[in-house]
Amino acid sequence: MKVTFPDSETLQTVNLNQVRNYLQIHGWNEDQPFLENAMLWHKSVAGEEFEILLPNQQNLGDYAARIRETIAILESVESRSQSEILADLITGIPNTTIQGVVMQIHTPNADKLSGEITLLGVIADKLQKIKTELADKDYILAIKAYQERLPFLCTGDLIKENQVFILKNSRNFILDDQSE
Incomplete structure (x- = not known):
């Protein structure tokens, strides 16, 4: 990762x-x-x-x-x-691709197929928790990655707020087939 x-x-x-x-x-x-x-x-x-x-x-x-x-x-x-x-x-890295695993799926939003996800990935050679919001197909893939413990790739703008890493503008969430 x-x-x-x-x-x-x-x-x-x-x-x-x-x-x-x-x-x-x-x-x-x-x-x-x-x-x-x-x-x-x-x-x-x-x-x-x-x-x-x-x-x-x-x-x-x-x-x-x-x-x-x-x-x-x-x-x-x-x-x-x-x-x-x-x-x-580090306070932010724009347009960054994260490789990692899904640690937690938070309660989904009631009005649409989306929700907050906690990821685990390496930032500057250190494992870090990263929070992000995913919707629709990306959210469904994140659930699959969580359930089956599959690694993923996801692109977004990484920022740090109050010592917490957040991946904003998350996009292109895909399962990482190369790790098998």
């Missing part, structure tokens, strides 16, 4: 304000501007000084490379994996 996306696209979607907030919460200090497009952040740990060069804008050409570098530095400082740090920083 995995979320599939090109690495640089994912890093490009990491919200700059989320990174700034993360650094502040974890004891990093905004130090000084670097040229016009970045800010230097510093943190001292056990007598060793660490530095992060964080862009001022998300639309810069090297934004993804800088976020990759930031996550690598955080991995060293925090003794946590890059995937754990990335999972904390």
